[in-house]
Amino acid sequence: MYTYTPSYMSIVINLQKSTIDSLQALFGQSFSEKDFQVNQTKPEFEGDYTVVMFSLVKTLKLSPEVIGTQLGDHLVKNFPQYFSDYNIIKGFLNLSVADNYWLQLLQDNYQDICFGKYPLNNKRVMVEYSSPNTNKPLHLGHLRNNFLGWSVAEILKANGNTVLKSCIVNDRGIHICKSMIAWQLFGNGATPQSTHSKGDHFVGEYYVKFNDEYKRQVKDLVENGMTEKDAEKEAPIMKATQQMLQDWEAAKPEVIDLWKMMNSWVYAGFDVTYHNIGSDFDRMYYESNTYLLGKGIVQKGLDKNVFFTKPDGSVWIDLTGDGLDEKLVLRKDGTSVYITQDIGLADQKYEEDKIDESIYVIGDEQNYHMKVLQLICKKLEVPYANDIHHLSYGMVELPTGKMKSREGTVVDADDIVAEMETVAKNKTEELGKVKDFNEDELLALYHNIGLGALKFFLLRVDPKKKMIFNPEESIDFHGFTAPFIQYNYARINSLLKKNGEINSNLKMAEFLPLERSLVVLLEQYQQIIGQAAEELNPSVIAIYIYTVAKTYSSFFAEHSVSNAESEEKKQLRLQISSLTSIVIKSGMQLLGITVPERM
RNA sequence: GGUCCGGUAGCUCAGUUGGAUAGAGCAUCAGCCUUCUAAGCUGAGGGUCAUUGGUUCGAAUCCAAUCCGGAUCACCA
Numbered sequence: 001m002y003t004y005t006p007s008y009m010s011i012v013i014n015l016q017k018s019t020i021d022s023l024q025a026l027f028g029q030s031f032s033e034k035d036f037q038v039n040q041t042k043p044e045f046e047g048d049y050t051v052v053m054f055s056l057v058k059t060l061k062l063s064p065e066v067i068g069t070q071l072g073d074h075l076v077k078n079f080p081q082y083f084s085d086y087n088i089i090k091g092f093l094n095l096s097v098a099d100n101y102w103l104q105l106l107q108d109n110y111q112d113i114c115f116g117k118y119p120l121n122n123k124r125v126m127v128e129y130s131s132p133n134t135n136k137p138l139h140l141g142h143l144r145n146n147f148l149g150w151s152v153a154e155i156l157k158a159n160g161n162t163v164l165k166s167c168i169v170n171d172r173g174i175h176i177c178k179s180m181i182a183w184q185l186f187g188n189g190a191t192p193q194s195t196h197s198k199g200d201h202f203v204g205e206y207y208v209k210f211n212d213e214y215k216r217q218v219k220d221l222v223e224n225g226m227t228e229k230d231a232e233k234e235a236p237i238m239k240a241t242q243q244m245l246q247d248w249e250a251a252k253p254e255v256i257d258l259w260k261m262m263n264s265w266v267y268a269g270f271d272v273t274y275h276n277i278g279s280d281f282d283r284m285y286y287e288s289n290t291y292l293l294g295k296g297i298v299q300k301g302l303d304k305n306v307f308f309t310k311p312d313g314s315v316w317i318d319l320t321g322d323g324l325d326e327k328l329v330l331r332k333d334g335t336s337v338y339i340t341q342d343i344g345l346a347d348q349k350y351e352e353d354k355i356d357e358s359i360y361v362i363g364d365e366q367n368y369h370m371k372v373l374q375l376i377c378k379k380l381e382v383p384y385a386n387d388i389h390h391l392s393y394g395m396v397e398l399p400t401g402k403m404k405s406r407e408g409t410v411v412d413a414d415d416i417v418a419e420m421e422t423v424a425k426n427k428t429e430e431l432g433k434v435k436d437f438n439e440d441e442l443l444a445l446y447h448n449i450g451l452g453a454l455k456f457f458l459l460r461v462d463p464k465k466k467m468i469f470n471p472e473e474s475i476d477f478h479g480f481t482a483p484f485i486q487y488n489y490a491r492i493n494s495l496l497k498k499n500g501e502i503n504s505n506l507k508m509a510e511f512l513p514l515e516r517s518l519v520v521l522l523e524q525y526q527q528i529i530g531q532a533a534e535e536l537n538p539s540v541i542a543i544y545i546y547t548v549a550k551t552y553s554s555f556f557a558e559h560s561v562s563n564a565e566s567e568e569k570k571q572l573r574l575q576i577s578s579l580t581s582i583v584i585k586s587g588m589q590l591l592g593i594t595v596p597e598r599m
Numbered sequence: 600g601g602u603c604c605g606g607u608a609g610c611u612c613a614g615u616u617g618g619a620u621a622g623a624g625c626a627u628c629a630g631c632c633u634u635c636u637a638a639g640c641u642g643a644g645g646g647u648c649a650u651u652g653g654u655u656c657g658a659a660u661c662c663a664a665u666c667c668g669g670a671u672c673a674c675c676a
Contacts (some may be wrong), residue, residue: 012654034616035617037617037618039619042619044619044620045619050618052618052619053613053655054657055618057656064656089619090618090619090655091618091619091657092618092619133676159631162644170676172676173675173676174610174675174676175675243617245634247622256667269631275650287676288654291617291676312674314674323602324602324672325601325672328673328674330674331674332674333674335674336624337673337674337675337676338673338676341676363670364603364604364669364670365670365671366670366671366672366676367602367603367604367670367671368602368603368670368671368672369671371602371603378626392604394604394605394669394670395669397669417607427638428638430638431636431637433636434674449638454675460613461611461612461613462612462613463606464604465602465604465605465612466669467612468607470610470611473610473611473625476611476624476625477626477638478625478638478639479622479623479624480611480612480613480623480625480636481638483638484624484639486638487636487639488638488639489639490636491635491639492635494635494636495635495636498635499635500664523648531632538611539613543613543623544622547623548623550619550623553639553640554640554641556636556639556640557631557639558635558640558641559641560635561632561635562634562635563635565635596638599636599638
């Protein structure tokens with residue numbers, strides 16, 4: 001889906017190309033990079049990268065050893081700038097990359113803060129994420145969405161795309177009216193100001209109150225002999241809510257005023273949260289503006305016979321041929337439904353912003369909906385039909401099951417961020433390394449560490465998998481976590497500060513195993529950025545950056561930089577350290593995580 | 600019932616365009632701070648890759664069947 005011009009040619013690609021050339025020269029047959037596999041060499045064997053021979057055996061009708069020997073020989077002889085040595089074990093051709101190659105890579109890049117990133121292309125991509133409802137505050141599930149959306153946007157930018165972040169606010173509908181009704185019934189004119197509460201939490205409380213009252217009324221009715229189904233329809237509070245929705249659609253001034261007032265409270269609360277977690281948007285869409293969109297497109301679709309009308313006047317699309325069902329796109333009264341709005345909004349985005357790709361960060365419970373949207377667009381033959389991608393992510397669940405706002409069993413976004421900051425504060429004070437920091441510096445540090453730990457926790461796992469969060473166990477600060485990575489960055493930073501200017505002109509090119517492992521890893525950063533974009537998967541970055549930090553941590557414990565065996569060694573290690581710090585900072589930034597200079 | 604997703608160490612997860620002895624973190628145990636930040640390092644134990652069968656030089660990875668868990672199939676959004 002995304003193809004890029006790299007800023008430097010990666011060693012794996014060089015290996016593939018030179019292998020293809022060599023095979024051609026040796027055996028007179030042409031291969032492509034898909035005909036053989038290139039792996040990183042396992043640590044227990046000599047070498048950096050490995051070509052697997054088995055797939056070539058059939059076509060060449062030679063034993064793996066024979067092919068390996070000839071190929072290895074040819075590669076080392078003809079591409080000495082890349083390969084210095086080889087060995088063959090079973091069907092595996094292990095190649096050692098020339099020390100000078102690594103040295104040159106280091107010298108060219110050790111101060112390049114753009115290392116690994118791709119040059120600008122002409123693609124415009126929109127990432128839609130967050131998409132909150134205005135009847136309740138954000139919870140942990142929203143945070144996963146926000147962090148994913150932000151990170152994917154950053155990853156796409158690093159791949160050279162121009163990215164627009166957008167947000168569709170779900171600001172109308174029955175759920176909003178529930179909070180409104182409850183406030184009328186139980187609020188006694190209270191406001192966030194009068195109760196000293198955050199606007200989104202304030203409104204969310206009334207959403208919970210609605211459901212408590214609703215349950216009570218249903219129970220009463222059932223006790224008086226009504227069936228549960230009828231009771232759910234007949235409960236006075238539900239009837240009042242439905243009336244309010246109709247009044248809203250009829251634009252009754254007092255309902256609209258109430259709606260505007262309560263939404264403004266929620267937005268004030270959201271602003272605080274978004275600012276705190278570092279989310280922002282280039283385009284805001286409000287469902288109260290877009291819910292009528294798409295009707296014109298449906299009309300065009302009717303003309304093209306993509307849609308059909310049922311006797312009652314409702315409009316449908318038949319997707320049974322694609323393994324799905326019939327799907328309604330316009331109600332019999334002519335009003336649009338969810339999918340109709342999305343068709344309309346997709347069109348609006350395309351027209352207004354001339355975007356080439358559109359990414360929707362939406363939970364996997366909407367896989368079916370997004371599939372329908374993509375299918376409808378294809379059948380309508382709109383130009384952007386193949387450029388709609390769903391970044392589907394799994395729910396964040398508690399050990400007790402799903403989080404439910406209605407029942408108040410949610411991990412609140414503001415609460416969890418504050419809690420993480422407190423843990424960061426306690427831990428920092430315990431260690432006592434930054435006693436000279438002033439109050440602002442301390443707050444910034446707690447924020448970076450606490451929020452970083454949370455972001456990393458949510459981003460390090462494959463988005464499409466659901467995850468379980470146990471509020472009883474606090475999120476770890478050790479091991480595969482952001483604080484560990486941040487800590488390594490801070491160590492490198494202080495080391496580099498102590499040692500001053502780095503000599504860029506090195507002749508020595510001998511690497512100890514850990515030094516070599518680091519350079520090999522760092523060289524892969526560019527390819528990792530590409531892979532993360534292709535898969536729309538920030539966990540690729542998280543895992544990679546952790547591996548870099550972990551390897552550096554071993555290196556740091558094993559080898560002294562300041563007191564290296566020789567001046568040349570010292571300079572080499574400083575270059576490695578410098579590039580490591582650049583990659584850590586850059587990679588963490590792709591995850592939306594700030595690295596502190598000290599901690 | 601149809602469709603889709605998942606099941607890997609006690610726990611949380613990597614690894615699936617088929618490759619060498621399946622990897623991390625947490626937790627447990629044993630070592631390591633007079634030397635660049637111990638939020639660290641080194642090591643140990645811990646596995647029927649849900650089950651069964653198949654494909655082949657080779658399967659956690661591909662195919663089939665089965666079991667378990669989840670999502671979805673609204674004139675809600």
